[in-house]
Amino acid sequence: MSYLYGGKILRVDLTSGDVQIVPTERYATKYVGARGTNARLLYEAVDGTTDPLGPENIVTFGTGPLTGTTFPGCSRTDVMCKSPVTSLIGDCSFGGDWSAELKNAGWDHVVLEGRSPHPVYVYIRNDRVEIRDAGPYWGLPNYEAQAAIRADLNNPNYKIVSIGPGGENQVTFASIHSNIGNSGSRTGIGAVMGSKNCKAIVVRGTKGVAVADPEAFLEACAEAHLHIRGTEAYAEYHEIGLLADELAYVRCGIECGGDAHDTAPSFDDKFDYSAFWKRYGYKRTGCTGCPVHCMEAYNVPGVGATIISCELYPQLGAELRNYDERFWYQMVMQCHKQGLDNTSVATILQWLMTLWELGIIDESITGGYRMEWGNREAIEGIFWDIVHRRGFGDNLAQGMKAAADYMDAKVPLEKRGGKSTYYHAMQVNNNPMYGIVGRFHGQALAYSVGRRSDLISDLDMSEFLIVSAPVYPIWDEATKQAYTESEQAEGLRLGGTPEAADPEGYKGKAALVHDMGMTIGLPDTVGTCKWHTKFLYMYIDAPHYAKALSAGLGRKVEPEELVTASLRMRNLERALECKMGRRRENDTIPEKEFDKKVAHGYWKGKLGTSREGLERMKSEYYLIRGWDLATGIPYKETLQEYGLEDVAQDLASLDMLPERSESETAAAMKDPSLAHILMDEEERRARGAAKSEAAEDVEKRAPEVEKAASA
Amino acid sequence: MAGTGVIDASLKIVCAEGREEVPEHGRLLVEPEKCTGCRTCELFCSLKNFGEVNPARARIHVVRSQKDNIITTVPVVCQQCEDPLCMAMCPAGALSRNQETYAVVVDHDACLGCRTCVQVCPFGAPSVDPRTGKSEKCDLCDGDPTCVKFCSQEAIKFVAAEEESMTRKRDMVDTYLEHLRAASARGTV
Numbered sequence: 001m002s003y004l005y006g007g008k009i010l011r012v013d014l015t016s017g018d019v020q021i022v023p024t025e026r027y028a029t030k031y032v033g034a035r036g037t038n039a040r041l042l043y044e045a046v047d048g049t050t051d052p053l054g055p056e057n058i059v060t061f062g063t064g065p066l067t068g069t070t071f072p073g074c075s076r077t078d079v080m081c082k083s084p085v086t087s088l089i090g091d092c093s094f095g096g097d098w099s100a101e102l103k104n105a106g107w108d109h110v111v112l113e114g115r116s117p118h119p120v121y122v123y124i125r126n127d128r129v130e131i132r133d134a135g136p137y138w139g140l141p142n143y144e145a146q147a148a149i150r151a152d153l154n155n156p157n158y159k160i161v162s163i164g165p166g167g168e169n170q171v172t173f174a175s176i177h178s179n180i181g182n183s184g185s186r187t188g189i190g191a192v193m194g195s196k197n198c199k200a201i202v203v204r205g206t207k208g209v210a211v212a213d214p215e216a217f218l219e220a221c222a223e224a225h226l227h228i229r230g231t232e233a234y235a236e237y238h239e240i241g242l243l244a245d246e247l248a249y250v251r252c253g254i255e256c257g258g259d260a261h262d263t264a265p266s267f268d269d270k271f272d273y274s275a276f277w278k279r280y281g282y283k284r285t286g287c288t289g290c291p292v293h294c295m296e297a298y299n300v301p302g303v304g305a306t307i308i309s310c311e312l313y314p315q316l317g318a319e320l321r322n323y324d325e326r327f328w329y330q331m332v333m334q335c336h337k338q339g340l341d342n343t344s345v346a347t348i349l350q351w352l353m354t355l356w357e358l359g360i361i362d363e364s365i366t367g368g369y370r371m372e373w374g375n376r377e378a379i380e381g382i383f384w385d386i387v388h389r390r391g392f393g394d395n396l397a398q399g400m401k402a403a404a405d406y407m408d409a410k411v412p413l414e415k416r417g418g419k420s421t422y423y424h425a426m427q428v429n430n431n432p433m434y435g436i437v438g439r440f441h442g443q444a445l446a447y448s449v450g451r452r453s454d455l456i457s458d459l460d461m462s463e464f465l466i467v468s469a470p471v472y473p474i475w476d477e478a479t480k481q482a483y484t485e486s487e488q489a490e491g492l493r494l495g496g497t498p499e500a501a502d503p504e505g506y507k508g509k510a511a512l513v514h515d516m517g518m519t520i521g522l523p524d525t526v527g528t529c530k531w532h533t534k535f536l537y538m539y540i541d542a543p544h545y546a547k548a549l550s551a552g553l554g555r556k557v558e559p560e561e562l563v564t565a566s567l568r569m570r571n572l573e574r575a576l577e578c579k580m581g582r583r584r585e586n587d588t589i590p591e592k593e594f595d596k597k598v599a600h601g602y603w604k605g606k607l608g609t610s611r612e613g614l615e616r617m618k619s620e621y622y623l624i625r626g627w628d629l630a631t632g633i634p635y636k637e638t639l640q641e642y643g644l645e646d647v648a649q650d651l652a653s654l655d656m657l658p659e660r661s662e663s664e665t666a667a668a669m670k671d672p673s674l675a676h677i678l679m680d681e682e683e684r685r686a687r688g689a690a691k692s693e694a695a696e697d698v699e700k701r702a703p704e705v706e707k708a709a710s711a
Numbered sequence: 712m713a714g715t716g717v718i719d720a721s722l723k724i725v726c727a728e729g730r731e732e733v734p735e736h737g738r739l740l741v742e743p744e745k746c747t748g749c750r751t752c753e754l755f756c757s758l759k760n761f762g763e764v765n766p767a768r769a770r771i772h773v774v775r776s777q778k779d780n781i782i783t784t785v786p787v788v789c790q791q792c793e794d795p796l797c798m799a800m801c802p803a804g805a806l807s808r809n810q811e812t813y814a815v816v817v818d819h820d821a822c823l824g825c826r827t828c829v830q831v832c833p834f835g836a837p838s839v840d841p842r843t844g845k846s847e848k849c850d851l852c853d854g855d856p857t858c859v860k861f862c863s864q865e866a867i868k869f870v871a872a873e874e875e876s877m878t879r880k881r882d883m884v885d886t887y888l889e890h891l892r893a894a895s896a897r898g899t900v
Contacts, residue, residue, distance in 0.1 A: 069764045070754045070861075097750070104765060143780055156775070180780055206841045208765025211758065218758050225751075225861055238863065278893065285747045285782060289754050291863035293747045297782055305780040 003212045004065040004552040005033070006106040009041075010129060012122055014196050015055060015114030019129050024108040030643065032562070033108060034064035035078040035091070035524040036569040041111060042080045042089065043572060043647070048580045052084035052188075053170055053195040055115035061102070061161075061201065064527020068103030068209050068288075070221040071548050072228055072540070073529030075099050075287035077161075083187040083452070084172040084195075085344075085399055086429045088577045091452050092175075092189055094161070095287035095529060096182030098203060101159040105205025116197040121149070121162075124203045134199035139165060141337035142177040149202055162200035163190040164339025169389050170194045171397040173344035173432065177336055181295060181307025182287070185341035187431065187452050212554025220548040224532075224540055225291055233537035234292060236474070241284070241294045243273045244474045246313045251471035253601030254443075254464070255314050255435045262599040271318045274473075276325050290529065292538075300326060306333045311434060315346035319435045320353065321373040331379065338387045345386070347432035348396055348403075349379055351425050355407075358424070360416055365407055367391040400425045400432060426593075429453035429586055438589040439598050440467060442509045444609035445617040448587040449513065451573055457524075458517040460509065461535055462487045462494075467503050471602045504606070506613045510620035521566025568642035571634050574627065575647045578656065584632035587618055628658035635660045736813040737869045739849070739856060740878055741786050744886065745866035748775055748784030752858035752867060759857040767841050770849045771858055771867075786867055788858075789836040789849040791815055797828035797837060797848075805846070812854040813872070822846050 005028060011020040027037040038060045045058045059081040067074050077099040083090025102110065105126050112122070119134040136152075137145040146160045160178065167174035167190030174190030175183045184190075193199075211217045228234050236244060249255035280300045285307060286293035295309040303326060316335070317328035335342040349371075355361045356371035363370065367385060369378040385393025395406040404422035411421065426433040431453040438444035442460030450458045465487045469480045491501025494515050495508025516535065522542055523530045526549065532540040542559035549557040574582075589609065597608045622629050626638030637660045639648040651657040753769040761768050771788040795815050798806040805821035806828065808814075817837075824844040828837040837848040849856075851869075859869045870878045 070751070070758050074754075100766070104767065180777065180782065206765070206767035208757065208761075208763045208768060210763050214758055214762035218755070221755075221758075222861070225863075229863060279897070283747065283782060286749055288750050290749055291751065291861075293749065293864070299781055305782075307782075 003210050003554055004069065004549070006063075006103055006108045006207075006209075008107055009037075009109040009111065010107050010124070011111045011113060012129070012131065013114045014112060014116040014120065014131065014198060017116075017131050019131075028065070028108070030565075031569060031572075032064060032525040032565045034062045034067070034076070034527040035080070035093070035521070036064075036565055037109060038062040038078050038080040038091075039089075039569050039572050039576070041109065042082070043576045045113075046082045046576075046580075050082050052082045052087060052090070052192060055113075055196070057082050057192055057195070059112045059189060059192050059196070059198075061110045061112075062527070063099050063103050063108055064525055065549060065552065066545065067527030068100035069211070069548075069552065070218065070289065071526075071528055071545075072221070072225050072289060072291055073287070073523065073532045074289040074527070076523070076527055076529050077102070077184075078524060078527070079176065079184050079189050081189055081192045082580070083431075084170075084191050085188045086431050086453050088429060088580050088582055089452055089573055090187035090189055090192065092184035092186045093524070094176065094178055094182045094184035095290075096159075096178040097288045098159040098161050098178045098182070098201075099527070100288045101203045101205050103205065103209055104207055105203055106207045107205075110201060112193065112196055112198055112201075115195065119168075119197050119199055121200040121202055122198065124201065124205075126205055126207055134197075137162075137199050138168060141165065142339055143180065143337055145199065146179065149200065153202070155204070158202050158204050160200050160202050162339075163193045163198075164337055166339040166387050167191055167194035168199070169387065169397070171340060171386055171389065172399045173341045175335075175339050175341045177339055180305075181285075181297075181309070181336065183336065183342075185343065186454055186456075188341075190339050211552050213551045216551035217548060220544070220551050224544045224548065227544065228532055228538050228540065229291055231538045237292050237294050237536065238284075240274065240277070240474075241296055242310045243277055243296075243313070244472065245468075246273055246310070248468040248472045249436070249464075250314060250318065251473075251601050252468045253598040253603045254437060254440065254467065255319070262596070271314075271323055271325065271328075273313050276329075280329075287529070292531070294531065298329065300329055302326075303330050304333060306336060308332055312342055314435055315342055316349075316379070319346055320349055320379060322376070322379065323374065324376065327376055327379075331383065334383065338383075340383075340387065341432075343434055344432040345383060346435070347426055348386075348400065349382060351400065351432075352378075352382065354424050355421055358417075360411060360421060360424075361407060365392060365410055367393070399430055400427050401430045423590075423592055426590055428589060429582075433590075437598065438593050439596055439608050440503060440603075441506055441607070441609050441613060441617065442513060444589050444593075444614055445509055445513050445621060446516075447589050448614060448618060449621055451517070451570065451577075453586075457520050457530075458513050459535070460512045460516060461537075462490050462501060462512050462516075463503060463509070465537075466491075466501060467603060503603070506617050508620075509617050510624055513617075514621060514624045517570060518563060518566050521569055522562055525562070525565055525569060564642065568644065571625070571638060571642050572644060572647060574625075574632075574634055575639065575644070575651060578631075578633045579651070579654065582632070584618065584622075584630065587632055589614065626660075631656075631658060633658050736872050737851070737854070738791060738872045738875050739788055739851070739859070740868045740870050740875050741788060742866050742868070742879070742882060743783070743785040745864045746773065746784045746786055747864055747866075748773055748782060749863075751861050751863070752786060755857050755861045759852060768838075768847065770838070770847055772838070787834055787836055788867075789815065789832075790834065791849075791851070796831040796833070800827050800831045802827060809850070812851050814851040814854075815848065816850045817846050817848060819843070819845050 005024050009022040031037045031040050041060045062078045075095045076093050078093045081090045119138040120131050121134040123130040123132050142164045170191045172188045175185040176190045177183050280298045281296050283297040284293040285295050285297045295307050297307050299305040316331045352371045369381045371378050386397050389397050395403045407421040438447050442463035446455035446458040469484045488501040495511040497508045499505030500508025519533050520530045526545050532538045542562050546557045546559040594611045627634050636648050750773050752771050753766040756769040756771050757765045773786050776783045803821045803823045805818045809816045822845040840847045
C-alpha cells in the first residue's frame with residue numbers, strides 16, 4: 001500500500017455489475033486527489049453531449065491524501081458528475097465520517113457508472129465489494145434508510161452516504177446525505193445517483209492509512225491542530241458555530257435573498273438563531289478529526305432531532321419571511337430526510353413568492369397554493385409536490401428554466417410585463433443562488449466565474465468581513481476595527497490597490513476572488529476541510545499541507561507544487577466547462593440584479609454591481625487566470641503551462657482553443673487600470689504559497705484585542 | 712483564548728490553560744457529556760502507537776449511539792482498575808501492572824489472542840488488533856497520553872489518581888451551575 005493513499009480507485013459499472021480497480025497513482029501524481037482527480041476522471045468520461053441523467057454520466061466520490069489521517073478536517077469527500085441543474089460540472093463535497101471510512105477500507109475514489117436495472121446499493125468492506133439489492137430501502141428517507149441498512153447489517157460501524165426520495169425521483173436539485181446533517185447538496189448529485197438506481201454506498205474499513213514518517217507526521221498534524229486552535233475564529237466557531245456570522249450577514253444586508261426582499265419589511269433580528277440554539281441545542285458536533293465542531297445538534301420536542309449549521313439558518317426561514325422557528329426547523333429536517341438541496345428549495349419558493357407578489361402567477365399555476373410570503377401551507381405543499389413530482393411540483397423538480405418555460409406558456413406576455421418568468425429567477429446558469437446578494441462586487445464576480453455557477457468556492461471572504469464587521473454581534477469596536485484593517489491590508493497585498501478592499505470599488509477584486517479560489521483548491525485536492533483555510537479565518541495554508549504531506553509520503557512536497565496543482569485543477573475544470581458550452585457570456589449574475597442597491601441593513605441604499613463593473617472584473621480575472629478575454633476559454637499557453645497538453649489538443653480538435661494574442665495582452669497592459677494585476681507569475685505563486693501576512697497580523701494582535709475587550 | 716497551547720520539542724502541550732502538569736500515576740478521566748464524537752483521540756492514538764492512522768486499531772474508541780437521531784458519544788478506554796479482571800483472568804499471564812505509570816500493560820509475546828480480557832472487562836475496553844490478533848489496550852502512552860493533547864473539548868483529561876473523583880465532582884458542579892443559569896435565563900426556575 002502506498003503512503004497516505006489507499007492506492008486504488010474503484011469503478012463500479014452498475015449496468016453490468018462489473019467492478020474494475022484502477023491504480024490511484026495514474027492520477028494522483030498530477031492531480032493530488034479528491035477534487036483534482038475527480039475533475040480528471042470526469043473529464044475523461046463526459047462532454048457537451050452527455051445526458052446528465054443518462055447512464056453515460058458518472059458520479060465520482062473522491063478522498064485526498066490527507067483524508068482519514070490526523071490532519072485537522074480530514075473528513076471531506078468531493079463528489080463530481082455532470083450536473084442536471086446546470087448541464088456543466090456538478091460538484092459538491094460533504095463531511096462526517098464516511099470519507100475516513102472509505103480511506104480506511106483502502107479506496108481513494110469510488111466511481112459509479114452506468115445504470116442498474118433495479119435499485120441497488122454498493123457495499124464495501126475493505127477489499128470486498130458487492131452490488132446489493134436496495135429494494136427494501138427504496139422510498140425511505142435518508143435517516144430511516146441508513147438506520148435500516150445498519151440494522152440489517154447488524155453493525156453500527158458502517159458509514160453510509162445515500163439519497164432520499166428526492167434523488168430517487170430525480171428531482172434535478174436532489175442532494176446526497178451522510179449520517180445526520182452531512183449533505184452534498186448543490187448541483188443535483190442526488191438526482192444523478194437516483195438515475196443510476198443507486199440508493200447508497202455503504203462502507204466499513206479497518207485497514208488504516210499508512211504513514212512514511214509517523215513522528216514527523218504527528219508533529220505536522222499537531223502543529224496544524226494547534227494553529228487552528230490558536231485563532232480567534234476558532235474560539236468563536238468552537239463555541240457558537242456560525243450563528244454570529246449568519247446574524248451579521250442579515251444585519252449588513254448580504255443575506256437578504258436578493259431581489260425578493262427589496263419589498264420586504266426589515267427582518268433584522270426577527271429570527272434569533274442564538275436564542276433557538278440556547279433553547280433547543282443539546283450538543284455541538286462536527287466531523288471526524290476536526291477540532292472546530294461547527295455544527296449544532298438540536299432536539300426539538302414534538303419535531304425531532306437533527307443537526308444544522310451555516311447557510312441552513314436563514315434560507316427556509318427569514319428569507320421566506322417565515323418566522324415560525326419550529327416550522328422552519330421541520331422544513332430543514334425534511335430537506336435532509338427527503339434529500340433535497342435546502343438552498344434550491346428556498347430560492348425556488350422565494351421566486352414563486354416574488355411572482356405571486358407581482359401578480360404574475362395565481363392558484364391555477366401553483367396547484368391551488370397561495371404563494372404569499374411565509375405561507376406555511378404553500379411552503380409545505382410545494383415542497384412535497386416537488387419531492388413526489390406531483391402537478392406543478394413536477395415542473396419545479398426539473399429546475400428553474402423548465403418551470404419558467406411552463407409558466408411562460410400559461411401566463412400571457414402582458415401579464416408578465418413583457419418578460420419571461422425566468423427574468424425573476426435568482427439563478428446563475430440555472431443554479432438557484434444562495435440568499436447572498438450579488439450586489440457586493442466581489443460576490444457578483446464570485447457568482448459569475450464560480451466553478452459550479454455558485455459563489456461559495458470562489459467567495460471573496462475579505463469583502464465579506466469588511467462589509468459585515470461593522471455589525472458583527474459579538475465584537476466590540478476595537479475588534480471590528482482590527483478585522484477591517486487587517487482585511488484592508490490583505491486587499492492591498494493581493495489586489496495591489498486599496499480599492500480591492502473597498503466595497504464600492506471594482507479594481508483588484510478579481511485578485512481576491514482568484515486567490516480564494518486557489519486557496520480553496522488546496523484542501524479540495526488533499527481532501528480536508530476548506531473552512532480551516534483563510535476561508536473562515538483559520539489560515540491553514542499550503543505550507544501546512546506540504547509539511548504533513550512530506551512527512552506522510554516520505555518525499556519532499558513543496559507548497560508551490562500544491563498551489564500549481566490547485567491552479568491546474570481549476571484550468572482543467574474550466575476547459576471541461578467550456579467543452580460543455582460555457583463561455584464568457586455565461587459568467588454573469590441575473591440581469592435584473594445589475595445596478596440594484598442593497599435593500600436592507602447596514603449597507604442599505606449603497607453598492608450595487610453595474611454591468612460594466614462586472615465585465616471589468618471578469619477581464620481582470622481572466623487575465624490573472626490566463627483565459628481568453630473574448631471567450632473565457634483557457635489559452636493554449638495556460639493549459640500547456642499546467643501540463644494539460646492533451647486537454648489543449650482536445651480543445652483544438654473541437655476548434656475552440658484560443659491562443660494568447662500578444663496584441664491583446666499588450667493592449668491590456670497599456671491600460672493603466674489593469675497594470676496592477678499583471679504582476680510576475682512567480683511573484684503571484686510565492687504570494688499564494690507564503691503564509692498570509694494578514695493571518696500573522698491577526699494572530700499577533702490577538703492578545704491586544706483581548707486586552708482591549710476585557711478593559 | 713480557550714484551548715490554546717504550544718508544543719515543545721517533545722510534543723507535550725505546555726501552558727494550556729487550566730491544564731495541570733502531567734501527573735505521576737495519572738488516570739484518564741472521561742467526561743462523555745463534553746465529547747462531540749470527532750474521534751480525533753482514536754486517530755492520534757493509532758498514529759502514536761502503531762505508526763499508522765487506523766481507528767480500528769486504536770486503544771480508545773468513541774462509541775456512538777444515535778437512537779431517534781439524538782447523538783450520544785462516549786469515549787471508551789481502559790480505566791486501569793485497582794483490581795483488574797483482565798489481569799486476573801488472562802490465562803497466559805500476559806497482563807501486568809507497570810509500576811511506573813500504574814497502567815495495566817500487555818506483553819504481546821505472551822498474549823494468546825484468546826479475547827478473555829475483552830470478554831471479562833466490564834467496559835469492553837480492550838480490543839483485539841485486527842492486524843496482529845493480539846490484545847490491545849491503553850498503556851497511557853508511557854505516562855503521557857497522546858489523546859488528551861488533541862481533545863479540543865477536554866472530554867478526556869489526564870489527572871492525578873487521587874484528584875480524579877474531585878475533578879469530576881467539580882466539573883459536574885460547573886455543568887450544574889451552567890444549566891441553572893440557563894434555566895433561570897429562560898425563566899423556568
